[in-house]
Amino acid sequence: EVQLLESGGGLVQPGGSLRLSCGASGFTFRNHAMSWVRQAPGKGLEWVSTISGSGDQTFYGDSVKGRFTISRDNSKNTVFLQMNSLKAGDTAVYFCAKDALRLGVMDVWGRGSTVTVSS
Amino acid sequence: EIVLTQSPATLSLSPGDRATLSCRASQIINTYLAWYQQKPGQAPRLLIYDESNRATGIPDRFSGSGSGTDFTLTISSLEPEDFAVYYCQQRHNWPWTFGQGTKVEIK
Numbered sequence: 001e002v003q004l005l006e007s008g009g010g011l012v013q014p015g016g017s018l019r020l021s022c023g024a025s026g027f028t029f030r031n032h033a034m035s036w037v038r039q040a041p042g043k044g045l046e047w048v049s050t051i052s053g054s055g056d057q058t059f060y061g062d063s064v065k066g067r068f069t070i071s072r073d074n075s076k077n078t079v080f081l082q083m084n085s086l087k088a089g090d091t092a093v094y095f096c097a098k099d100a101l102r103l104g105v106m107d108v109w110g111r112g113s114t115v116t117v118s119s
Numbered sequence: 120e121i122v123l124t125q126s127p128a129t130l131s132l133s134p135g136d137r138a139t140l141s142c143r144a145s146q147i148i149n150t151y152l153a154w155y156q157q158k159p160g161q162a163p164r165l166l167i168y169d170e171s172n173r174a175t176g177i178p179d180r181f182s183g184s185g186s187g188t189d190f191t192l193t194i195s196s197l198e199p200e201d202f203a204v205y206y207c208q209q210r211h212n213w214p215w216t217f218g219q220g221t222k223v224e225i226k
Contacts, residue, residue: 044217045155045163045206047215061214062120067160079207095162105153107174109162 002026002108004096009113012086020081020113022096027108030054033099034072034079035106038092038115046092050099051079063089086117121145122197123207125218131226140221142207147187151211154183154192157220158203166205167192197223 008020022034034049049070050059058070069082079096094113097106122145132138142152150170155163161169163210165174170190192199202225207218 044220045157045217047208047210047217050215059213063221101170102168102210103153104208104215105154105165105210106163107165107168109164111162 002098004098004108004110006096006110006113009094009115011116011118013119014087014117016030016086016117017082017084018067018086019083020096021093022079022081022110024079024096024098027098029077030074032101033097033103034070035097036079036081037095037097037106037109038069038090039095039112040089040092043092048094049081050103055098073107083115085118088117091115091117120214121148121212121216123154123209123216123218125205125207125221127221129222129224131224132197133226134199136197138192138197138201138223140192140194140205140223142185142190142192144188144190144211144216148209148211149208150186151209152183152185152190153208153210154181154218155206155208156201156203157206188192188221194198194223 007025035050051070067085073077089103096110098108121195124143126141154167171183204220204222
């Protein structure tokens with residue numbers, strides 16, 4: 001069974017940093033791009049970032065570019081999201097998602113990790 | 120950035136009704152459009168990708184159509200478990216973008 005499990009969320013002050021992790025199982029991790037999508041309280045979905053299967057290509061949404069960094073460790077089947085210079089507007093549930101072999105089709109999702117940015 | 124506009128915002132229907140949800144893109148996205156379903160407190164679930172292809176395990180009452188800039192998700196006969204929020208998403212250009220969602224609620 002394909003599974004994704006996020007961790008690392010929590011409460012952080014504005015300007016602080018946090019690193020999310022997403023552990024994957026049940027599929028050949030290195031063959032798939034991985035994405036992060038977030039959802040602010042009561043709002044819709046916002047794509048955050050995607051990393052290719054090999055890790056050599058990364059893509060970011062404008063709202064996080066320059067502050068967030070996506071990376072992966074294919075030996076540990078894990079993808080990361082390093083979040084720096086956090087703002088109140090970054091408060092959201094962060095979902096990890098597996099891209100199907102068609103890049104941008106997110107066919108499996110984790111349950112999400114909650115990030116709250118507040119003083 | 121490609122903007123996706125979904126309509127209506129809310130659809131009030133009864134079990135057994137046909138649901139028609141729309142998604143309009145601000146520019147041509149060919150058929151690079153997906154639909155997701157999300158229930159309260161849950162992660163989104165992929166329903167349809169590349170305009171009309173059902174994801175694994177998705178019942179055939181869900182169908183997608185359209186091309187260019189106008190797309191439709193149709194649920195032929197609503198089951199109780201189908202009442203949820205539905206999002207469209209494009210993968211034609213970076214950044215990937217989602218529509219604002221359509222809530223299908225019980226009338």
